Amino acid sequence: EADIYQTPRYLVIGTGKKITLECSQTMGHDKMYWYQQDPGMELHLIHYSYGVNSTEKGDLSSESTVSRIRTEHFPLTLESARPSHTSQYLCASSEKNDGYTFGSGTRLTVV
Amino acid sequence: KNQVEQSPQSLIILEGKNCTLQCNYTVSPFSNLRWYKQDTGRGPVSLTIMTFSENTKSNGRYTATLDADTKQSSLHITASQLSDSASYICVVSERGSYIPTFGRGTSLIVHP
Numbered sequence: 001e002a003d004i005y006q007t008p009r010y011l012v013i014g015t016g017k018k019i020t021l022e023c024s025q026t027m028g029h030d031k032m033y034w035y036q037q038d039p040g041m042e043l044h045l046i047h048y049s050y051g052v053n054s055t056e057k058g059d060l061s062s063e064s065t066v067s068r069i070r071t072e073h074f075p076l077t078l079e080s081a082r083p084s085h086t087s088q089y090l091c092a093s094s095e096k097n098d099g100y101t102f103g104s105g106t107r108l109t110v111v
Numbered sequence: 112k113n114q115v116e117q118s119p120q121s122l123i124i125l126e127g128k129n130c131t132l133q134c135n136y137t138v139s140p141f142s143n144l145r146w147y148k149q150d151t152g153r154g155p156v157s158l159t160i161m162t163f164s165e166n167t168k169s170n171g172r173y174t175a176t177l178d179a180d181t182k183q184s185s186l187h188i189t190a191s192q193l194s195d196s197a198s199y200i201c202v203v204s205e206r207g208s209y210i211p212t213f214g215r216g217t218s219l220i221v222h223p
Contacts, residue, residue, distance in 0.1 A: 006154075031209055042215040043155075043200075050209065058210075090154050094209065099145055100202075102154030 003027045006091050006103035013081055013110055021076040021106045023091035032074040033100070035090040036060060043090065049074055081110045113138040115203050115214035123220045128191055132217045134184040134201030142206040146175050146186045149198045149216070158186070158199075191221045 004025040013019055025032065030051045035043040045058030049068040063085070064078050074093075078085055086109050092100040115136045124130050136144070143162045147155035159168045159175040161184070168175050172189045188195055201214040 040198075040218065043213050045210060048210065088152070092154075099143075099157050099160050100155075100211075102147075102156070105152070105154050107152065 004091060004093055004101050004103045006089075006106050008106060009104060010107045011109070013108075015082055015110055017081050017110075019078050019081055019108075021078075021089055021091075021108070023074045023076070023103060024072050025074075025093040025101070026072065027093060027095070027101065028071065029093035029095045029101075030071065031094045032068070033092045033094075034058075034064075034066060034074070034076050035092065036062070037088045037090055037105075039088075047076065081108075083110045086110050113203070113205060113212040115201055115212045117199075117201050117214040117217050119217060120215070121218040121220070123222060124191055126191060126193055126221050126223050130188050130191060130219065132186045132188075132199050132201075132219070134186070134203075134214055136182050136184070136201070136203045136212070136214075138182075138203040138205050138212055140206040141179060141182075142204040142208075144175075144177055144184050144204075145202045145211075146173070146184075147200040147202060149200060151197070155200055188219075191219075193221050193223060195219060196221045 007022045034047040044060035046062040047066040090105045091103040118133045145160045146158045149155040161177045174187045198216040200216040202211045204211040
């Protein structure tokens, strides 16, 4: 049973719209991450957080922003969606360095 | 730069057969190595995690091995089932870092 939840599972939106992808975990993990994954490709880290009020950008250049106001919540926002943002977005959390727990992902399509 | 290379890129086998997936890495200093299974359109799910002192770990029909000297790992799947069709991802962590290095994955298809 997953303890990390992502909503929505699927989203189709028009170009220029602002969207927020939600991610919540109930495990009390300090560390949370957002990854972007195109079909059949590897995961790319776009944002991470080591705790409340701590956020960092990952390796992949992204036009998204994140916030970490509460330990359990790590939303990802796209201010103006573009077709190049079409991808799967995966949220994960971890405690110490012993493995990630991933959410089921949000499949985003920008038309 | 830390790297994780997986082979083969894709594999097709018949139901009931065994298979072995490979993972080579350059991550140093090494902390742990994990294998994940990712079904299409879903998030990865952890199968095994191995530290430096462990060289074999099993999870049901999945057995992972680790040779920290040669920096190689393998994932052996016994008596494959149709539900084993997925991408298998090798993930290696560097000691002192909370950002692991992901392999590109091996896509496994099990045919009836």
